[in-house]
Structure formats: C-alpha cells, structure tokens
Amino acid sequence: MNELRFIQTPAPHFKSPVTVPKIMFTVVLALIPATIGGIYFFGPNLTLSPLIFSILSCLFFEWLDGKIFKKPITITDGSALVTGLLLGLSLPPGSPFWLSIAGGGIAIILGKQMFGGLGQNIFNPALVGRAVLLISWPNLVTTWSAKATFAFPIIEQGLVAIPQGVDVVTTPTALAISKEYGFSVLSQFEPNILWRLFIGNIPGSIGETSAFLLLIGFFLLLGLGIVKWDIPLFFLVGLSSIALITGQNPLYHILAGGAIIGACFMANDYTTSPLALKSRIIFGFGAGALTGIIRILGGYPEGVTFGILIMNAIVPLLDKMLPRQFGVKKI
C-alpha cells in the first residue's frame, strides 16, 4: 500500500461545477431570444452583418492581443463572445460592417485587454466600443433603418412625412420623437406605443427593442443564479424616479431604448459592477438615474451607454463600502 501517492491541495476539496466559460455561454444563451427577435423584426439583411462582424471582430482582436503580447489565448472562455454579441445587439440595423469591426476592436483592446484582460477592466467593454462609435460616427450610429411596416414618421418643420420605401426605410426612434416633441405627440402617432415597445416591433438597435424577449433571457439567468436582481431593479427604479420627477411616463422610459438590455445585461456585468449589496443598489440606481437625466435633460435622446459607463468609473470607490461586520451591530 506504500506505493500510493496522494495529491496535496489546500481545502476545500470540493468545488462547485460552475465555471467561467459555463457562465459566459449561459449569458449568450440568454441573449439568443432577443437576437432572434432582432433578426426577425429587422430582417437578416440589416442585422446579420453587424452581429456577425461584431462577434468575429471581438474574437479576432482578443486572439491578436494574445499573439502580439505573447499571452495565453483566452478566446475560449466565452467573454469575448459575450462582448461581441452585446456590441452587435446595441448597433443600429443596417450599420456598415466596418463599424462593427471598429467597435469590436475598441471594445476588446481599449475596453478590456489594455486593463489586463478578463476581470481587470473598469468599463464594460461592449459599452466602451459603442460609446467610441457614437462619438466618432454619430450619424451612422443614430441612423435607424427599419421595415416600413413599423417605421415612425419623420417630422420636419412641423410637417409629418410618412417614410417611403418598398421594404426598408430610415426612421427616427421613439426616444428621438419623444425627446423632440414630447410623449403626447408620439402617442398620437402610435396609441399602442407601450405594447409595441414591449414586443419589439419598433425602430431601434438590433437587440434592444424587445423588452419581452430580453426579459425571458434575464429571468433565465436569474433562475440559474447567474445574475442577481439588485442592479437591474434599482436601475429601473433610478430611471423611473427621474421620469416621475420630470413629469414623464416612467413605464415608457423603462421600455424604450436600451433601458432593459442596459439594466439586465450591461449594468450588472460582473467585472464592472460593485460586489456588495449596498454598493450595488447605489450603482444600479445611479446608472438608471443618469440614464434618465441624459435622456430628458442631456443632448442625446438615449443615455444608457453613458449612464452605465459613468457609474463604472466609481465602482472602486463603491467597493470601499464594506458590508456590515459580523458581530458588530449597527449603531
């Protein structure tokens, strides 16, 4: 029996079966309903190119970074796939393929690898990519194509123009119309606006339009214990609070634009959100409130990207707030 050789390891000797790649691929799975929805609503011609090039670009740049800097190739951990998919879903249908490639490169190199790779980045990589695209090519990132069947009219100098086209037309988003002319004008054109925002047959970014399909994915992640409820809930609370204070319809703000995808898939990104409940509540509320402030008072019709990125920056500060100590009662 003395020929037995035992492995020496520190306790514990049991490990849960959850691994980083499993988490990443589950997140991808959770985004599939919204992805399919986007392809269905806007048609494959407008959506496949941004989605595929975003994903390929993210994978490629992560691989390239590993090659150039002689680091282990990490593309199999699934995180670049998640970033690429989120970036693709946040781009407008019909955007040029090179926009996706540029966005993917920025997201991975500037957003992630420059900080040291997975788990080291301060800002959500997909949002870094999107933010840089938004600033660099504002026209391209805010030109919305959609099927003529559910496009919105273009209002110019008080004249309402119904978009003309056989199949695909350029159209403003709901948030653009409501920012310019108010929610009442929007609801005149479309009395069922809230329902359509919920379903997703409405102009917008590829993956952000259907609250319903995004929530299916979110509740799947919630049920599997991959994500928590705190940040998404308080994001929406923060956003609704600003809407209520400024006398706008909070439900509209929750359903419109990227609020749901931002709250449920971007603000609660593991690496770029705080660890403890108290800080997470502040973080979620802050990101939601900033989104509302930018939307209602700022220059952009949509504020999710910058709302989350600004809160990302103060996460190290929020993490200094420790939970209460065991054995010490609150004073």
Next chain:
Amino acid sequence: MMKGKVFHGGIHPPTFKELTAQKSIKKFPSPEKVYLPLLQHTGTPLQPLVKRGEVVKRGQKIADVDAFIAAPLHSPIAGKVIAIEEWPHPTRGKFGTIIIENNGSQEDEIAGILSSEEMEGMDPKSIQNWIREGGFVGLGGAAFPTHVKVSPPSGKKIDTLLINGAECEPFITCDHRVMIERTDFIFTGAYLLARACGAQKIIFGIEKNKPDAIEKISQIARNFPFPTQVFALPTLYPQGSEKHLILTILGKEVPPGGLPLDVQVVVSNVQTAWAIGRKAKEGIPLIERVITLSGDCLKSPENLDVPYGSLLTNMVEFCGGFQIPPEKTIMGGPMTGITQVTLDVPVIKGTSGFVFLKKTIPKKEYFCIRCGRCVDHCPMYLLPTDLVRYVENGAFQEAKKQRAMDCIECGSCSFVCPAGIPITHFIKIAKAEILLQMRKGGK
C-alpha cells in the same frame, strides 16, 4: 420553537452522508502499537511523563505540561513504551510521538468516576480540574482544550451551553451515530459541562438532515432534570461553525476576535460531551473516539470506534482496503480537511474522520471575474475576492483592515468560485502573515 436566525451566505455541498449514516459504530480492535503525538490539541505541546521501556496501563496519563492551554494525554492501550521519536503527524508533518506496544494485559487505570451526588455537589472549579485531568479537547476538529472553554474569566457569566451536533461537513457521520447510539453519556457530559461553566440551560443544535438523532436526543431531553432543549438547524454549510451555531440558535453574534463567552455562551461538540460523560460513569479518560472513514475508494466505509494512535493504514485494512486507489486522502471533511501524504498517520484527538477521493479533477483557474459569488456566500460578510488581491500584492495590512482575521476558513468562497481560485487558501496566508507581523511588532 425557539427564535433563530439563518446566517448570511453558506453553501449546499453534496453531503454523501448516506454512505455511512445508517451504519452502526464498529469497534476497531485494540492495535498492536499506538502512535501518540505530543501535540494533539490547540496550545502548548506536551512533555512525556514516561520513559522508553516503561509499562503503562490503559488510561494512564503519559504526557502533560505545566501550561493552562494544554490537555494531557493518556495511553489508549496497556503495554510498553517502545520509543519516543518523530513520527508522521496528520497536520504537522512529523512530530514527537510516544509509541506504545500492546502487551495484551488489558490492565486499566480507572479514575474519576462520579456518583450523581458528587456531580451535583462539585463546585465549578473542581469540575474544570476534573475535565483537564481527563485530557478533553473539542472533538469537532479544532481540538481546543475543553477545560479552558468552560473556565470563563471572572466577571464573565455564561448562561447557555450549546452542544454542537450540526456535523455539516460532507461524508462525516461520526457525531450522528454517537447521538443515536451513545445518547446517555452525552447527557451526563453535557450536564457536567453546564455545571463547570455555570450555564443555566443546555441547547442541542442538530441539522435537520439527521431527524433520527433529533428524535433520540429530544426524547431524553424531555425528561432530563436540567433545562435542556433541542434545536433543529437548517442544513446549510457551515452551520457547525460555533459562531453560526450561536447565531442560528440564539440570534447573537460573537464580536470580531471574540469568543462565545463574550455572548454568554459555551459551545461543545457532542462527542466531547459523550467522552466526558463516559469518564464520569466509567472512569476512562479521553483515549478513544468515533471517526468516519468514507469516500468513494473504500470497499466498506465505516463509523469506527478507535483508540487514539491507531494508524490509518490499519483502519483502511479493517474497512476491506481500497477498491480503487485514492488520489487524495483527507483528514476531516472535504471542506476543511487536510490532505495526507501517507497512510502511516495516527488518529489524533481532533480527527473526525478520513475521506478518500478517487478522482480530483482540478478546476481550471481563470482571472477573477468579480462575479461576487464569494461575497454572496461568505458567512462572515467579507469581500473574499478583494482579500485575494491584497494578498497577491503583499498588502497584508490592507487585508487586515478589510477584516481578513474574521475569516473562519470554512471554504465556501473557494467552493463557489467559478474561476477556480483557492480563495480560502489566500486568506489563510493573509491571516498567518498578519499574525506574524503583529508578533514582530510586539503588539
């Protein structure tokens, strides 16, 4: 039902208790030789009281030291001291060990039997001394000398004695079997412990996954002359941690760096109570204990009543040997246990069992993705992942500020980590380093 509080965090590891939970305790025959390390408790190492060649009786004191935090050692067999030398120790590599060869005489030294009148009449101080002479330590694993636990410093009052029957480690079922099969001595011992520390009531804490033990203990508790209750604990690891046992049963939190007596509580393991009860009734000190041998390698996993100093290799033979050679041998449970390099280690006082695992697939390690699982599952409200970063950067003072010393080393963070980071190990390093720096600083 009593008030109680489920603690924050915790995990549900697979328990595998069904392997041995329904197996009666088997008596391991008195071995040819026993190997008794001079350090089997938390505290000062002992000095041998016997010389090579000396003949000793079963139950005779063979080592002691003039220190408060120490528990003497007694011979578990009658025989001759054949050597006092270095021998493999389950937690310390090698350590000075008294080796006794069985001479088959079965001569006992019986001392300290207490009649019921004596038990009622003794003052706490003499019970504490009586406990020290029995060599009793916490048999849950930490092996802290029991007489120290039941000696509250003047000014501290104890109102409750908790008997810990949580047994939350996977595989381990020895306490479970002792509660079912050796209930009477447990109550005698618990009564003596309560009298020694001045507790007004006894509460047993047993996890709900042991309904038969709860039932058995409750039956006797109902008619026990001393106020005694049973609390069915939720099955949640690390429920057996004394801080969390106190929190769940009494709703009180032990302050940081404090002891149970800071919240008027003494906690004792159920087997410790049994061993103390046995000394009172039979006059035998702490020379044997029940351990669990389990895992997926043994032909027949068992709960064994073994004399201290029995070698693991003999116990493995007793269980029919291995059907598959183990890759890992662990003393204790798989959550907090220590891996062994050899089967030549003896059973010591703090041994709750040995677990043999055939396949240990290492989890691939990634960078921390800050998913926060360690934070959510930490029963001490720590931010374990941040502590890892401080340790990696050698920032031990920062780790101390971030409460590294509060860590109870339960292993929940490492268990849940999807990046496979040995978080608990990092925090243990931090704790050791902080203690070292404190000692150097003369504080």
